[in-house]
Amino acid sequence: MRILHTSDWHLGRSFHGEGLGDAHARYLDHLVELTRAEKVDAVVVSGDIYDRALPNPRTVELLDDALVRLLDTGSRVVVTSGNHDSATRLGFGSRVMEHSGLHIRAAYEGIARPIAIPRLGSQDTAGHVVALPYLEPSVAAGAFDTESTHRAVLTEAVTRGRTALPDDGLPVVGMAHAFFAGATTSESERDICVGGLGVAPRSVVDAFDYAALGHLHGAQTLSESVRYSGSPVAMSFSEAAHTKGTWLVDVARGRVSAEFIEAPIHRSLAILRGELDNLLADPKLEHAESAWCQVTLTDEIRPAAAMERVRARFPHTLRLIFDTPRTEAQPITYAERLKGRDDVELCCDFLAHVRGGRGPNATERTAIGKAVSAALRRGDEPMADDGSMFSLEDLR
Secondary structure, eight states: OEEEEEOOOOBTOEETTEEOHHHHHHHHHHHHHHHHHHTOSEEEEESOOBSSSSOOHHHHHHHHHHHHHHHHTTOEEEEEOOTTSOHHHHHTTHHHHGGGTEEEEOSGGGGGSOEEEEOTTSSSEEEEEEEOOOOOHHHHHHHHTSOSSHHHHHHHHHHHHHHTSOSSOOOEEEEEESEETTOOOOTTSOOOOTTSOSEEOGGGGTTSSEEEEESOSSOEEEETTEEEOOOSSOOSGGGTTOOOEEEEEEEETTEEEEEEEEOOOSSOEEEEEEOHHHHHHOGGGGGGGGSEEEEEEOOSSOOTTHHHHHHHHOTTEEEEEEOOOOOTTSOOSHHHHHTTOOHHHHHHHHHHHHTTTOOOOHHHHHHHHHHHHHHHHTTTSOOOTTSOSSOGGGGO
16 A cells, blocks of 8 residues: 655644745645655545634635645545644535545544545545544543543544444554654654643554654654654744655555655745844855744843844844853852942843844943932822822923
């Protein structure tokens, strides 16, 4: 059985305020062409189809168009719900859609209905898919009569799915949306620990000839037959080093051959760090001029108009971080920073902080001194009718 394994589309997601609709559309175009070119028997999508439980109409239209085009290739499509999806909304009409070759598993009741995948262009069965939707332990444990942990509910779900399989010797692909031991996370995944232990052992899915996993956004191999496809589009700067794509997998009983097909890159990511003037002048950073950038500035004094200057060279900068180097003599605690400093000095320090390191000039310092004196002098007096403690006259 030949499949394409993908997951975690998160349609409707944005990236630091930038919409990912065009990036998702480009990937889906690529997936349709890949499905047609590789003549796969099935496309399996292991959860988190949408980024939120109530997607906007435009996002729904994007998915609808992609599914129609995938089915037009003649391949079957198997979709499961993830922890971001609404199982009820995603699963609506699933029994009717099966007649067109689209199989959606969004509720635990469908686990005991394995999907027979016909060989492309033939009526012969190539293999079977046991499709497990995301199973929230606090909910599934009651239905399965198990402990409220991911390990317990996944073990029971796999057992029920495999028990329902025919004994025909054909390969079996399992789909699951969960965090399995030994995998590596990213910053963009939503924690699924609520309701039970968050990590399941890989042995839970070792019973399948191939386990097509979802939830983690970095493509990775836990064993030759257990893999995460990762998200096809980056959703955090922690994924800057990821290679995004789709697994093309040939599955036989006890034998797997997998090739990772890279997805098109809508816009690359770049993580830059250094002093502002050096970043703006460095010829080696030309690649970042067209990328979405995260820039960390290490100048001792925060530069004025930093974002404007950064974007003059790197116009797609989405995140700006200031990391001023700390010296050995610099106080660390709040009490140490206040020690030995009078009220005027503290006010001057605050002004320097909010102005990126530029402290008050002589005229401003004099005005601050007068304001502090007036406040202390009138601290015990009633406020004026306008709520002020002193007037501009006190500062002249």
